Amino acid sequence: MTLQRSEVSGVTIKGMVETSFVDWDGNIVATLFLPGCNFRCGFCFNAKLVLEHDTLDDVPISYVHSYLRSNSDFLDGVCITGGEPTLHSLEELCSLVKSTGLKVKLDTNGSSPRVLEELIDSRLVDFVAMDVKAPLREREYSKAAGVPVDLKAISESIELIAGEVEHEFRTTVVRGVHDRQSIREIAGTLERAGARRYVLQKFIPELAMSEELRRVKSMSDAEMDELVEVAAGYLPAKWRGR
Amino acid sequence: MKGEDSTDIALFVKVSAGNVVRWDRRRIAESLMREAGVGAEQAEQIAGRVESIIRESGIEFITGPLIREIVNAELIKLRLEEERKRYTRLGMPVYDVEQLITKQNKENANVPHGPEATNLSLAESIKKQYALLRVFSPEVALAHERGDIHLHDLGFIDRPYCSGNSIEYVKKFGLSLPNALSISKPARHAEVLVLHLIKFSAALQGVFAGAIGWDAVNLFMAPYLTGRSEREIEQVAQMLVFEFAQQAVARGGQSIFSDLNLYWEVPKHFADVEAIGPEGRYTGNTYEDYLEEAQRFARALIRVYMQGDGMGRPFFFPKPQLHITERLFSTEGYREFLYEIARLSSEKGNSYYVFDRGETAKISECCRLAFKLDENDLQDAKTPWKMRYSAMQNVTINLPRIAYEANGSDERLLELLSERMRLAAEAHVAKRRFIVKLLNLGKNGPLGLLCMDKDGEPYYRLHRATFLMGMLGLNELVQYHLGEEMHESSYALRFGLKVIAHMSRECERLGEDYGMRFVLEQTPAESTAYRMAKLDLEHYREHATQVVKGSIERGEVYYTNSTYLNVSAPISPIERVKKEGMFHPMIHAGSLTHIWLGEAKPEPEAIAKFVVRTFRHTTNDQIAFSPEFSSCLDCGRVDRGLW
Ligand code: SF4
Numbered sequence: 001m002t003l004q005r006s007e008v009s010g011v012t013i014k015g016m017v018e019t020s021f022v023d024w025d026g027n028i029v030a031t032l033f034l035p036g037c038n039f040r041c042g043f044c045f046n047a048k049l050v051l052e053h054d055t056l057d058d059v060p061i062s063y064v065h066s067y068l069r070s071n072s073d074f075l076d077g078v079c080i081t082g083g084e085p086t087l088h089s090l091e092e093l094c095s096l097v098k099s100t101g102l103k104v105k106l107d108t109n110g111s112s113p114r115v116l117e118e119l120i121d122s123r124l125v126d127f128v129a130m131d132v133k134a135p136l137r138e139r140e141y142s143k144a145a146g147v148p149v150d151l152k153a154i155s156e157s158i159e160l161i162a163g164e165v166e167h168e169f170r171t172t173v174v175r176g177v178h179d180r181q182s183i184r185e186i187a188g189t190l191e192r193a194g195a196r197r198y199v200l201q202k203f204i205p206e207l208a209m210s211e212e213l214r215r216v217k218s219m220s221d222a223e224m225d226e227l228v229e230v231a232a233g234y235l236p237a238k239w240r241g242r
Numbered sequence: 243m244k245g246e247d248s249t250d251i252a253l254f255v256k257v258s259a260g261n262v263v264r265w266d267r268r269r270i271a272e273s274l275m276r277e278a279g280v281g282a283e284q285a286e287q288i289a290g291r292v293e294s295i296i297r298e299s300g301i302e303f304i305t306g307p308l309i310r311e312i313v314n315a316e317l318i319k320l321r322l323e324e325e326r327k328r329y330t331r332l333g334m335p336v337y338d339v340e341q342l343i344t345k346q347n348k349e350n351a352n353v354p355h356g357p358e359a360t361n362l363s364l365a366e367s368i369k370k371q372y373a374l375l376r377v378f379s380p381e382v383a384l385a386h387e388r389g390d391i392h393l394h395d396l397g398f399i400d401r402p403y404c405s406g407n408s409i410e411y412v413k414k415f416g417l418s419l420p421n422a423l424s425i426s427k428p429a430r431h432a433e434v435l436v437l438h439l440i441k442f443s444a445a446l447q448g449v450f451a452g453a454i455g456w457d458a459v460n461l462f463m464a465p466y467l468t469g470r471s472e473r474e475i476e477q478v479a480q481m482l483v484f485e486f487a488q489q490a491v492a493r494g495g496q497s498i499f500s501d502l503n504l505y506w507e508v509p510k511h512f513a514d515v516e517a518i519g520p521e522g523r524y525t526g527n528t529y530e531d532y533l534e535e536a537q538r539f540a541r542a543l544i545r546v547y548m549q550g551d552g553m554g555r556p557f558f559f560p561k562p563q564l565h566i567t568e569r570l571f572s573t574e575g576y577r578e579f580l581y582e583i584a585r586l587s588s589e590k591g592n593s594y595y596v597f598d599r600g601e602t603a604k605i606s607e608c609c610r611l612a613f614k615l616d617e618n619d620l621q622d623a624k625t626p627w628k629m630r631y632s633a634m635q636n637v638t639i640n641l642p643r644i645a646y647e648a649n650g651s652d653e654r655l656l657e658l659l660s661e662r663m664r665l666a667a668e669a670h671v672a673k674r675r676f677i678v679k680l681l682n683l684g685k686n687g688p689l690g691l692l693c694m695d696k697d698g699e700p701y702y703r704l705h706r707a708t709f710l711m712g713m714l715g716l717n718e719l720v721q722y723h724l725g726e727e728m729h730e731s732s733y734a735l736r737f738g739l740k741v742i743a744h745m746s747r748e749c750e751r752l753g754e755d756y757g758m759r760f761v762l763e764q765t766p767a768e769s770t771a772y773r774m775a776k777l778d779l780e781h782y783r784e785h786a787t788q789v790v791k792g793s794i795e796r797g798e799v800y801y802t803n804s805t806y807l808n809v810s811a812p813i814s815p816i817e818r819v820k821k822e823g824m825f826h827p828m829i830h831a832g833s834l835t836h837i838w839l840g841e842a843k844p845e846p847e848a849i850a851k852f853v854v855r856t857f858r859h860t861t862n863d864q865i866a867f868s869p870e871f872s873s874c875l876d877c878g879r880v881d882r883g884l885w
Contacts, residue, residue: 025845
């Protein structure tokens with residue numbers, strides 16, 4: 001792919017999976033990867049997109065648009081993910097997707113509640129999946145995210161999403177970082193905010209941003225089952241991953 | 243006419259019967275007359291010359307095969323080529339036999355290695371030589387040996403290729419195979435019917451080279467399942483799947499290539515058909531009335547597949563093939579059933595989805611082969627035990643080679659394609675002639691089972707037989723001819739479609755010329771893809787190196803299967819199912835698109851949606867999902883976590 005200026009302002013797209021069965025449960029979607037992130041989670045499995053996105057070629061918007069148009073008979077929607085998509089202005093991209101008759105799912109770390117609010121209010125997103133990295137305590141959360149995190153923004157995003165839009169909250173579960181207690185706390189927070197769906201994701205060590213975490217063993221299926229049981233005490237929960 | 247000098251030599255001959263006999267020159271002359279049709283005088287002369295060669299050598303023991311080779315050398319000197327061919331011996335070098343007996347067959351790692359399996363290989367090798375020498379014309383044989391075309395299953399020259407069968411036959415007539423020691427009357431219970439079915443399949447495997455398909459299994463089993471509990475029905479399903487799967491213990495570890503065709507709905511062509519039940523009697527109801535039992539059985543089968551074998555591994559045979567007709571969508575509970583079978587796709591990957599749009603109905607026989615039933619066949623549906631179909635042979639055309647020879651000319655390309663197809667048609671004529679000869683030997687002949695006559699016609703319905711024209715490497719043909727692969731431009735894709743349309747028209751034209759049914763088929767055999775690529779690297783090296791796939795250094799080369807798009811190119815499942823599906827309406831003997839799911843296990847809803855949308859929005863004939871695809875590193879695309 002050659003480098004090309006995108007025709008939608010506010011966004012560059014650095015990757016696309018044209019048909020995905022796994023990015024929006026039960027739906028067939030195209031997934032768009034947007035560059036850059038304000039977090040540095042050690043377990044991030046898109047490190048290149050976060051740290052070295054300048055080395056990646058752009059996916060021309062014209063290509064995305066024509067693909068969506070000609071395949072809207074198969075697709076349910078588009079998943080916009082990253083990195084952290086809310087660092088970009090997403091209105092035009094979302095409108096473009098909507099113009100093809102498809103739904104929009106947005107993945108976010110929840111650090112920009114204002115951006116989320118606008119997108120939700122203007123009905124440009126249909127589904128939001130937000131990562132909750134750790135129990136909402138300054139030190140713990142910042143440690144998991146690898147940067148100081150403004151917890152107020154995180155709480156606001158949780159409230160907003162849980163109240164206003166179809167959603168799921170999710171936590172990538174890492175041995176040594178999360179345990180029954182932390183999952184219990186996160187699930188409790190989510191329940192109080194009125195959230196209706198919580199997904200625990202299996203951590204994939206080989207792809208981890210932090211070298212240290214690459215040596216950590218991921219949870220077994222049985223351990224994931226156990227943690228889901230804990231979470232399910234608060235709200236509907238499941239786990240995914242291989 | 244015992245020559246004086248013949249007694250002079252104290253020579254002993256080891257003959258093929260395993261005995262040692264005294265040298266007798268007359269035996270040579272006699273066999274030359276009997277086997278090769280050489281005249282008496284010439285036969286005498288040859289025998290004399292052979293004798294002097296042997297005498298000069300001074301050996302004491304000689305084997306029959308060696309004498310024969312010396313005689314053959316004499317026949318060559320006399321330019322008696324036809325006679326030599328008739329007189330020649332078929333067999334294998336000692337070294338090859340030793341390798342075969344002691345080492346695992348690399349080319350077909352699926353076949354377990356063992357005495358029974360090597361027996362099969364040895365027999366196949368000889369029958370293959372026989373076929374090329376005696377069944378096909380030298381022109382056809384050479385075209386196969388050079389790799390212009392590929393004659394499939396030459397080692398099974400004395401059997402038709404594959405078959406679609408009807409459980410109704412077994413229900414109505416029981417298990418009474420010719421030459422069987424005991425005969426079973428029509429089954430009274432579902433469990434017994436299952437056993438009959440398996441035994442019959444095993445018997446059929448002995449007279450067909452390829453797949454043994456069974457149509458509408460859940461529907462035809464249904465009259466035996468009324469009033470049975472959920473648990474009992476599941477047990478019958480278990481028996482059916484396990485017994486089929488475990489037939490591999492027999493016949494050298496070869497599985498029966500079997501398919502179970504399933505319907506959630508009662509397909510229109512069976513709805514008003516009178517149902518046959520226990521003891522082969524009509525139940526007084528039509529199949530429409532057995533919807534509930536048929537559905538319960540289908541769900542039980544899916545549960546069995548879902549559990550997998552004793553170790554939880556998927557069953558490769560029998561393959562479940564779900565047929566989807568328009569009626570599905572008005573049949574209650576279809577969504578839930580689709581989810582169940584979609585979950586099977588996601589977890590185990592072994593369900594196939596066959597799309598019967600509009601008025602078509604199909605019976606599938608192997609992973610890729612599905613016969614569209616035409617009007618005659620649908621007439622057969624009223625007497626469903628008659629629904630027995632077969633493709634007698636499969637011949638594949640090496641498409642890339644045609645592009646090499648056409649040297650950029652469209653006209654020449656299509657011309658060459660027609661020539662190759664005519665050659666393939668000749669090959670079919672020869673096979674047909676040979677099989678007919680065997681069938682004419684009747685019930686005591688080698689194909690006695692196919693001659694068994696229970697319903698006024700032989701089991702093998704010759705007049706319904708089809709002859710398959712396969713194709714290999716359309717993608718590489720287009721790539722060489724236009725400089726672009728089919729996924730790279732719509733022009734290239736259209737050109738590919740044009741080539742297949744030409745093949746389809748040629749099938750019809752040849753069909754009229756020869757009075758036979760030729761149909762296009764997507765060649766299933768991966769080994770052909772390797773063989774032809776290798777042969778082209780040998781005979782057309784400069785051309786082939788530009789387009790073969792795989793690695794030339796490692797000697798692992800192949801052409802893209804049939805009309806597929808490049809399997810390793812980053813083509814999304816949606817585009818693949820649409821674009822590949824554009825070829826399917828022209829390929830009447832069935833086609834398939836594989837969808838690779840990557841390592842993640844999607845929610846069944848997404849798969850079910852994909853299936854329904856493929857039915858609605860494409861012309862694709864059949865799809866299957868493969869969960870284990872892992873070469874994403876090559877194409878740079880993974881499901882998530884792109885980098
Ligand atoms: S996991 Fe998400 S939030 Fe964390 S660094 Fe990666 S992209 Fe950013």
